[in-house]
Amino acid sequence: MPPKKACKNAFYYYMIEFRDKRPGQFNNLQEVAQAAGEFWQRMNANERKPYETRAKGTKNVQKVAKYTSTGENIELVQKQQMEMVMKEQHMKDYIIEKIHLSVESGMLPDEPFYVIHINYFCYCNANKRYYPAEIGIAKFNLRTGIIQDNLFNMICKPGSLPLGYLSLAKQISEDSHQIPPPMSSETDYNLDEVAYLLWKFISKTSGNSNYLPPVYAAKKNQAVVENVLSNFSANFGYEELKTYSLEYLFFELRNNCREEKVWVAPTLGELELEKDKYEGCSDISCPYHIYSDVPNHCSQSHVIRTVYTICDNCCADVGIELIPGQHVPKKANTNIPRPHSRTTSCSSVSQTNVGRPVYDHGYLSRAESDYSAVSETSTVVDAVDFAAVGGFDSEFSQADTEEWFPALPESKGLSAKQPLRRPTTQSAVVSRNVGKGRGKGIAANFLGN
Numbered sequence: 001m002p003p004k005k006a007c008k009n010a011f012y013y014y015m016i017e018f019r020d021k022r023p024g025q026f027n028n029l030q031e032v033a034q035a036a037g038e039f040w041q042r043m044n045a046n047e048r049k050p051y052e053t054r055a056k057g058t059k060n061v062q063k064v065a066k067y068t069s070t071g072e073n074i075e076l077v078q079k080q081q082m083e084m085v086m087k088e089q090h091m092k093d094y095i096i097e098k099i100h101l102s103v104e105s106g107m108l109p110d111e112p113f114y115v116i117h118i119n120y121f122c123y124c125n126a127n128k129r130y131y132p133a134e135i136g137i138a139k140f141n142l143r144t145g146i147i148q149d150n151l152f153n154m155i156c157k158p159g160s161l162p163l164g165y166l167s168l169a170k171q172i173s174e175d176s177h178q179i180p181p182p183m184s185s186e187t188d189y190n191l192d193e194v195a196y197l198l199w200k201f202i203s204k205t206s207g208n209s210n211y212l213p214p215v216y217a218a219k220k221n222q223a224v225v226e227n228v229l230s231n232f233s234a235n236f237g238y239e240e241l242k243t244y245s246l247e248y249l250f251f252e253l254r255n256n257c258r259e260e261k262v263w264v265a266p267t268l269g270e271l272e273l274e275k276d277k278y279e280g281c282s283d284i285s286c287p288y289h290i291y292s293d294v295p296n297h298c299s300q301s302h303v304i305r306t307v308y309t310i311c312d313n314c315c316a317d318v319g320i321e322l323i324p325g326q327h328v329p330k331k332a333n334t335n336i337p338r339p340h341s342r343t344t345s346c347s348s349v350s351q352t353n354v355g356r357p358v359y360d361h362g363y364l365s366r367a368e369s370d371y372s373a374v375s376e377t378s379t380v381v382d383a384v385d386f387a388a389v390g391g392f393d394s395e396f397s398q399a400d401t402e403e404w405f406p407a408l409p410e411s412k413g414l415s416a417k418q419p420l421r422r423p424t425t426q427s428a429v430v431s432r433n434v435g436k437g438r439g440k441g442i443a444a445n446f447l448g449n
């Protein structure tokens with residue numbers, strides 16, 4: 001008599017085959033087992049043999065698979081999973097401690113944080129690499145929000161994409177940021193400059209070149225950011241930049257701005273960020289995107305909107321008056337009365353005094369506070385004319401808006417596709433901004449100049 005376990009395994013395969021030959025006939029495996037069992041009992045050794053062979057074979061495969069599932073060592077995978085869990089815990093501990101110490105010392109409003117967003121052309125499976133298209137970083141704190149000197153934004157030229165990835169890159173570009181994919185490995189390459197200026201920006205603005213602070217990325221952008229930054233570190237020899245969870249930072253910040261806990265779970269911070277109520281704020285984009293038909297896909301716009309959302313939710317609770325253009329859009333109405341209690345969740349809606357606010361301290365529904373909806377009709381809130389208020393022409397912005405505007409001959413009649421055409425003077429402007437003539441210009445080469 002064969003061992004019970006081997007016999008059972010063989011029966012399992014027979015039972016599965018039995019079920020698959022009779023689709024819809026059984027409600028569960030128990031019913032299949034009962035029906036198949038009657039046939040199985042009547043089968044002789046020869047008839048059972050194929051199933052026993054299969055069971056035996058599978059058993060061997062399973063034994064091997066313990067070590068080589070999809071070509072990977074299971075122990076290694078488990079180790080990596082454990083490392084991820086520990087990394088996440090370390091990240092949480094860091095954020096909790098950082099904010100706790102700031103609260104204890106009364107310095108929370110001045111504690112700086114770096115928010116990052118990266119647009120990309122494609123992800124190549126073969127070399128496990130994201131090819132960046134644009135990087136935006138904003139250093140902010142609750143007291144001052146975001147100011148122009150604390151903003152970094154560059155269009156990236158990663159050189160030729162891997163063979164076969166151009167059409168994918170074109171598709172991604174078309175569906176999102178609309179930055180044309182690079183065509184040449186020589187003229188469409190500036191990642192060394194981007195990395196140099198990025199690390200320089202963080203070293204300089206953090207005031208400590210020995211220890212670089214983490215950067216915070218939204219969940220859906222985190223893999224891209226981690227990948228691009230670690231490639232920069234590896235390829236150009238810069239110190240590692242840690243990428244932490246923006247949602248978790250927001251959650252802890254929000255809860256520590258008041259004595260009582262406001263949000264019970266990080267998901268609430270995530271939802272608040274996902275509302276993206278400043279999405280319609282089109283003029284906080286970089287010079288490349290400001291006249292495009294996708295200004296909201298700009299990395300610079302992403303990070304500024306994030307700062308606005310965080311400030312909108314947190315500042316009032318630490319007694320900071322919102323400054324238009326720094327904490328909220330330039331023309332936001334900041335004189336709207338605040339409710340007395342903020343103990344309800346961010347999505348609670350019970351406002352009767354809502355004029356046409358751009359910001360709402362997290363109390364209004366998405367529909368009521370939708371920036372784009374408001375900005376189209378409101379006289380209280382108009383789109384922020386960033387160029388008019390000085391724009392972001394810091395050392396780390398890729399182009400000076402004031403110089404860039406006059407050089408754009410088509411600016412009066414831009415069609416949907418026209419924004420992709422860059423003025424030839426862009427190259428010169430960018431070179432000046434991008435590092436004392438180190439660069440060849442950011443976007444000019446994409447267009448054959």
Ligand SMILES: [Zn+2]
Pocket residue numbers: 134285286287288289297298299300301
């Ligand atoms: Zn942009």
